[in-house]
Amino acid sequence: MMKFKVSGLVADLMPNIRLIQGSGHFMLNYHADNSGALHTLRLGYCCVTLVFMLLQYGCNFVNLVLERGDVNDLAANTITVLFFTHCITKFVYFAVRSKLFYRTLGIWNQPNSHPLFVESNNRYHALALKKMRRLLYIIIVWTSFSAIAWTSITFVGESVHTTKDPENENLTISEPIPRLLVRAWYPWNAMSGMPHMLTLIFQVYYVFFALAHANLLDSLFCSWLIFACEQLQHLKEIMKPLMELSATLDTYVPKSADLFRAPSATSQDNLIENDYNSKNEDLKGVYSTRQELGGHFRGAALQNFGAGGVGPNGLTKKQELMVRSAIKYWVERHKHVVRLVTAIGDAYGVALLLHMLTSTIMLTLLAYQATKITGVDKYAATVIGYLLFALAQVFHFCIFGNRLIEESSSVMEAAYSCHWYDGSEEAKTFVQIVCQQCQKAMSISGAKFFTISLDLFASVLGAVVTYFMVLVQLK
C-alpha cells in the first residue's frame, strides 16, 4: 500500500471527509492504516448504519401503509417518508458511486505552479479553505440544531392521532400513540417504559444521522464549488500582471519590471513540461504535471531572434520565454479547473436530480399541509420546520452553483478588461482563445435536465407559493 500522504482537495477537505466517514457513509479510503482488520471493521460499521437506516425507514413506510385511511395522516406520513427517502437516496447513491467521488477528490493532487503567481495562488487557496471551514461549521450547527429542535418538539403537546370511533362511524376520537420523533410501526409496544426509552434513543440516532448523511454530502459538493470559484478568482487576478508582462516596453512600462527579478534568480526560465496526461483515469490524480525549475529550454525552437536578442515585441528572449510560461500556467490551470468542474458534475449530477424530484413532491404536499394551519401550535411548527429545512437544502446548493456560473462567465470580463491591446501578439491570441472558451459559463447540471442556479431555487419557491395560494383559495 502506498504511504498515506494527503494533498490537494483531500487535505483541504479532511474535516469533511472525517465527518462523512464518522456518519457511516461508505467512504473507505483516506485512512492512514488500511489493513484488512481495520478495513473490515469500518466496512462493518457502514453496513450496520445502512441496516439501521433501512430498518427504520421500513418501519416508517409500514406505518404509512397502515395509516392510509385518514387523509391528514396520509399526507403527513408521506411527507415524512419522502424526507427520509431523500436521506437514504443520498446514502445509497454515495455507496454506489463512490469511485467518482474519489476521482473528483483526487483531481487536484498535482496542480501546476509558477513562481510569479505563487503568492496569489496561496492567497486564494487560503481564502477557499477559510470559506470551506465556515460552510462546514454552519452545516454542523444547522444539522445539530434541526435534530435538537425535532427532539424537543416531540415533547410538546399531546401525542395523539385521530381515528374513527369504533362505536360511531361518523365521529373521530383521539387515540394515544407513542411519543416518538417519527411515527413508525414497531413489532413491540413502544408506549411507555423501557421499550419506549430505547425506541426514542434509536429514533434520535436515526434522525440525526439521516440529516447528517444528506447535509454532509451536500456540503462536500458545495466545498468543491467554493474551491473551483476561488481558483477562477485567482486566474482572473493574475490576468492583468500577465498582460503587463507581455506588454511592449516602449508603449507601456509595467511595474512588473521587478517581477523579472524572480526570487529564484539563479534558475533559468522555468517552463512547464509539455507532456500532460489529460485523460488519466488514475485515482492518484487526473492532472499531473511537473514544474521544472532549472528548466528545459525550448528556446531554440521559439523565435529566431536577431543577434541583438530583442524580439519583435521589444522583449528579450528571456522575457518572451517568461511570458510564454506564464500563459502556459494560466491555460493549464484553467483547463484543470474545467476538468474539476466536469468531474464534480459527473459525480453529483444524478444525486441532485433525485434530490429535486423528491423535494418537488414533498414541497407540493407541504404547501397543502400549510393550508391547514390554524394557529401557532405544534402542527404549524412542524410544517414550517419541514418547509424551511427543505427549502434551505435546495438553497444550499443552488447558491453555490450560481456562484460558479457567475465566476466562470466573469473570466471573459477579466480577460477583456486587462490591457490586452498592450500585449504581444501571442498574448492577444491567448486572450482571444480564452474568450471563446469562456463565452459559455461553466455550470453544474442535474443529469442534463436542469442547471443548478438561483433560477432553479426561485422556480421551486415560486411553485410552492403558487400551490399554497391556489389551495388556500380552494378551501
Added chain:
Amino acid sequence: MSGSANFELDLREFVTLNIKCIHFFGYFSPEFAENSKKRILFRIYATVFVGFAFVLSLLSQIANMIDAFGDMEKMTEASFLLFTNIVQCLKLYCFMKYGARVWRLVHSLNRKIFKPRNATQYDVLKRDIGRSKIITKLFLLACTITYASWCVSPFLDKKGENGVRLPLSGWYPFSTKETPAFELAYAYQIFTTWVGGLGDISMDTFMSGAIMVISAELSVLNNALETLKQRFVDDPQKIREEEKLVNKELVRCVIHYKNIIGFANEVTYLFTDCITAQFLVGVIIVCMSMFQMSLVPVMSFRFFAMMLYQICVLMEMFLWCYYGNEVILKSDLLTQSAYMCEWVDNSKEFKQNLLYFMTRTQFNLQLYASGYFALSLQTFKAIIKSSWSYFAVLNQVHDQKMA
C-alpha cells in the same frame, strides 16, 4: 494516425438490423440492379404484403371512423390506431420516395472521416452500435408484448360483456358476431396490427439509429480535439514539420465537423415530415389512449394493454428527443474540447485555425423537424404537457355529456 488498421469498423451496423426488418415488411426495397428479376419479385412481394396487411386494414379503420362519427367513446376507440397508421403511411411514403437517397445516406456512414482513429473512439462507436441494436430489439419485443396483451384482453375481460368483442374496432363488410367470421376477423386484426406495429418500430428505430450516429460521431470528434497534440522534438527544422502535421490534424477535425453537419442536414431533410407528423399525432394518440384508459376499470387487461401502447408511443418519441438532446449537448462541448487541446505552444497558424473553429462551435448543432420542433428533451416535456391538457379537456367534455 497510426494503427488505423486495428480500428476497422463498419458504421452501417448502426442501422443494418433496422434495414433488414424494413426489407422484410416490404417497406423499403434492397439494392437490386435495375430491372433485375429480383427487383420485380420484391416489388410484387411488397405490393401484396403491404397491400394486404396494411392498406386494407387502414381502409377498414377509415370506414369505421366514418361510421362511428358523433359518438365520442367509439370515435376515440377507432381513432388512436387510425392515427398511428396514418403516420406510418407517411413514413412508408418517405422511404419509398427517397429510397435511393436513403441508401446513399447509409453507405455514406462508412466515409473515411467518420472512422475511429484510436482505441477510445473505437470503443465509443462500438458501444453505441451495441446500444442501437439493443434498443431496436427491445422495442420490437415491447411491441410484440403490447399486441399480445391486446389479443388476450378480450378473452380475459369478458365477464359482464355481451360476449367476446374484437380487440380493435374496424369495419368489415360482413358481420363479425358468429364464427367463423369472428375468428377470421380476429386473426386478421392481430396479424395486421402486429405486422404494422413491427414495421413502424423498425422505421422509427432506423431514424433514431441515424441520430445516434450523429451523437456518436460528435463524441469521436470531441475526443479527437482533446487529444490534439504537437509532438515534442528538439530539432528546429523538425518543429516546422510537426507544426504542419498538427495543423493538418486540426483541419481534419474541422472537416469532420462539416461532414457531421452535412450528415445531420441530410437526415433532417429526409425524415423531417415523418418526425413532425409523429410529434403532432403523438400528442393526439397519447391523449386518446389516456381517455380510453379512463373508460375501462383499472385492473382490467385492456387497461394494461392501453398503458403498454401508450408507453410504446411515448418511448418512440422519447428516443428521438433523447438522442437529439445528446447531439445538442455534445456539440456544446466542442468549444471546450478544442480549448483542452495543447494549443499554447503551437504555431500562430494553428491558433488562428483553432479560433475560427471555436467561433463556429459557439452555436450548437440542433436537429429540427420542419424547422420548428427541435429534437430535445424540452420538446418531449411539451408533448407530455399538451397530451395531458387535451386529455383533461376531453375528460371534462365527456363527463358533461354523461351528466
